[in-house]
Amino acid sequence: MSLSQTEENYLKAIYSLAYANSNKVSTTLISAELNTKASSVTDMIQKLADKDLVHYKKYQGVSLTEIGRKIAVEIVRKHRLWEVFLVNKLNYNWDEVHELAEQLEHIKSETLIDKLEAFLEFPTHDPHGDQIPDKNGNIEHHKNMMLSTLEIGESCVVIGIKDSSDPFLKFLDKLQIQLGSIIKVVSKEPFDNSMLVETATGSISISHQISKNLFVKKL
Numbered sequence: 001m002s003l004s005q006t007e008e009n010y011l012k013a014i015y016s017l018a019y020a021n022s023n024k025v026s027t028t029l030i031s032a033e034l035n036t037k038a039s040s041v042t043d044m045i046q047k048l049a050d051k052d053l054v055h056y057k058k059y060q061g062v063s064l065t066e067i068g069r070k071i072a073v074e075i076v077r078k079h080r081l082w083e084v085f086l087v088n089k090l091n092y093n094w095d096e097v098h099e100l101a102e103q104l105e106h107i108k109s110e111t112l113i114d115k116l117e118a119f120l121e122f123p124t125h126d127p128h129g130d131q132i133p134d135k136n137g138n139i140e141h142h143k144n145m146m147l148s149t150l151e152i153g154e155s156c157v158v159i160g161i162k163d164s165s166d167p168f169l170k171f172l173d174k175l176q177i178q179l180g181s182i183i184k185v186v187s188k189e190p191f192d193n194s195m196l197v198e199t200a201t202g203s204i205s206i207s208h209q210i211s212k213n214l215f216v217k218k219l
Contacts, residue, residue, distance in 0.1 A: 053071065161213065193208035
């Protein structure tokens with residue numbers, strides 16, 4: 001099926017929003033995600049529904065059909081593989097690759113992507129800790145614990161980033177927090193839910209905004 005880049009972007013956005021919200025996605029959420037007028041979103045959703053890529057009923061939200069999900073997952077796979085390539089082979093920083101991968105993900109050649117995956121030695125996760133779907137579209141969503149949920153005295157390892165925006169990633173670099181960083185919760189402030197934590201570089205105070213955007217695994 002031949003799709004425009006805009007149509008592919010919509011499918012990927014619906015896929016990501018559905019995972020984050022665990023249900024059907026409203027056109028309002030899609031509009032905010034893509035920074036697009038609500039009327040434009042409605043028009044595009046109708047086009048995707050006509051192609052049997054989404055299920056849509058007014059006021060009941062949007063969900064992907066089986067073929068729509070398959071296409072969306074393939075786009076996600078390409079995006080994450082390109083991010084690995086840019087970081088591991090071209091030495092980009094993790095905060096520099098998202099926009100480039102947004103462009104590269106629309107390359108149609110399945111052979112190229114298969115060769116890219118093999119060249120990268122079949123990575124399982126992208127530079128932000130997100131799992132890369134396999135060639136058959138299988139993906140396990142295993143990240144569900146945030147640093148903000150840990151109690152005083154508990155330790156964890158950072159396994160993913162919820163907010164992968166450039167400003168947040170650059171801020172984490174300043175704090176010297178990255179995937180694989182070990183963090184121990186020393187204290188928590190009830191007033192604003194900020195934390196004093198211990199890392200490999202010493203003790204630092206982090207806000208609730210930071211702790212609720214770091215996926216972790218308890219040690």
